[in-house]
Amino acid sequence: MALNKSIKYFLAVAKHGNIKRASDELFISQPSLTSAIKKLEVEMGAPLFNRLSKGVELTPYGNKFRKFAQEQQEQYFALKHQFNDMQQRQFGKVKIGTGEVWWEGFVRQSVADYQASNPASSFHLEFGNNLSLLHHLVQGDIDLFIGHEVLDLSESCRVVFQPLFQDYEAIYVSKSHPLATGISEPSTLHRYPLLRVTPNHPRHQSVLANGLPHDTQFDERITYDVDSVMASMDMLHMTQAIMPYSHKASDWLEKHDIVIAYLDKEKVGNIGIYTKQGENKSSVEALVQLLTSNVNSK
Missing domain, CATH: 3.40.190.290 (D-Maltodextrin-Binding Protein; domain 2)
Structure with missing residues (x-):
């Protein structure tokens, strides 16, 4: 899911406050992660991060988006769990x-x-x-x-x-x-x-x-x-x-x-x-x- 990937990338950067550390965690290149974050900001129509000399920090828009992203990720994982549970019940669980x-x-x-x-x-x-x-x-x-x-x-x-x-x-x-x-x-x-x-x-x-x-x-x-x-x-x-x-x-x-x-x-x-x-x-x-x-x- 494209949205889920964008949310995953955003939350990793927000957690580390650093593109390099986030890219290491996600196993993708720094340019790819930077490009994905910029694309997300264009899609949202607002800057989510302030670029600093030693990393990045969330903007007020970013703080608001982080709450949304965390809720979406929780719902996504909950839905995956429910799907897995439904499949197991089909086999008699x-x-x-x-x-x-x-x-x-x-x-x-x-x-x-x-x-x-x-x-x-x-x-x-x-x-x-x-x-x-x-x-x-x-x-x-x-x-x-x-x-x-x-x-x-x-x-x-x-x-x-x-x-x-x-x-x-x-x-x-x-x-x-x-x-x-x-x-x-x-x-x-x-x-x-x-x-x-x-x-x-x-x-x-x-x-x-x-x-x-x-x-x-x-x-x-x-x-x-x-x-x-x-x-x-x-x-x-x-x-x-x-x-x-x-x-x-x-x-x-x-x-x-x-x-x-x-x-x-x-x-x-x-x-x-x-x-x-x-x-x-x-x-x-x-x-x-x-x-x-x-x-x-x-």
């Missing part, structure tokens, strides 16, 4: 999103079963929370994801939710925590710091009809936001924090000396499989069947 608890529970076995039946297939596994995975599904970055049902979805999210089972919210603590033996009065929980595993980020709230709600209970409370379940376990052992998480993770977490202090059966969630509306890929359908089968067999 499946891109899955999941939470770590569901991976431990049944997704890992489903992936193993699928791989056994399709040994030449490729996988992309992405771990995250509901909103991040939903955002990536809508953007086409993944084919499906396993997670909690989101009730306040924007109408622009053309997705399908297939329920699998329900869970309750449990409050987890380390075995050395004062509440490790369990509690009967939930008001006790507010005395301790709160640890939120893979919390939602504002950058993903576009999938919600009304955006993220503001919860005032976190304003004056010590709160730890951690994007990793494994790191969250470490934090529970290092502090007296409490961690809300699915009760379905109890067996897995107990192996790491993390136990349930309180089970809130009024907070019920639906866990299922999200796919894009109107997309019927045989590889995705086969994986959905395996996920459903493995859940039902437990």
